[in-house]
Amino acid sequence: MIEERLKKAIRDVADFPKPGIIFKDITPILKDPQLCEEVIGAFMEYFENLKLDIDAVAGIESRGFLFGMMLAYRLRVPFVPVRKQGRLPYHTISQTYDLEYGTATIEVHKDAVVPGTRVLIHDDLLATGGTVEACTRLFQSMGARIAGYAFLISLDYLEGKKRIEPFSKNVVTLATY
Numbered sequence: 001m002i003e004e005r006l007k008k009a010i011r012d013v014a015d016f017p018k019p020g021i022i023f024k025d026i027t028p029i030l031k032d033p034q035l036c037e038e039v040i041g042a043f044m045e046y047f048e049n050l051k052l053d054i055d056a057v058a059g060i061e062s063r064g065f066l067f068g069m070m071l072a073y074r075l076r077v078p079f080v081p082v083r084k085q086g087r088l089p090y091h092t093i094s095q096t097y098d099l100e101y102g103t104a105t106i107e108v109h110k111d112a113v114v115p116g117t118r119v120l121i122h123d124d125l126l127a128t129g130g131t132v133e134a135c136t137r138l139f140q141s142m143g144a145r146i147a148g149y150a151f152l153i154s155l156d157y158l159e160g161k162k163r164i165e166p167f168s169k170n171v172v173t174l175a176t177y
Helices: 002-009 033-050 063-075 130-141 160-164
Strands: 011-014 022-025 056-060 079-084 092-099 102-109 118-126 145-154 171-176
Touching: 002 033, 002 171, 033 063, 033 145, 033 171, 056 063, 056 130, 063 079, 063 118, 063 145, 092 130, 102 130, 118 130, 118 160, 130 145, 130 160, 145 160, 160 171
Parallel strands: 056 079, 056 118, 118 145, 145 171
Antiparallel strands: 011 022, 079 102, 092 102
């Protein structure tokens, strides 16, 4: 089962990025090409079962780029990087939001999607949902529709899923804590 394999590979790092937080490190997964292939296969199976129409995959900086790009490739759709403020070279739009430990601003190129584009938003981890909600609002401001969400990990006790379900009930998570 993919969840068991992922949980064996994911490493807990205490007190990162600040004291009291246990960071779920996915980099050990990247050392296992077979497990990476299984991750993409599991996501694809969920998308097919949900009958999702996806026109683009948006990956949230930076770990959302890793599997987000692979998903876009497998789905044969464009990949849209969502980056921290000031890191994209072209004209951007932005969204500021609160984190568990401060505030942040994310950006996307103004020409990343056209109105009506069905976007799948991907990140490695769903915690409180603040970053993902900001990303959602960013794409909605461009006229895009949210096809769904895909995460390797969900920290269910932080209830991030409740925060994003009003935008799309299609929330796929491979490992929950």
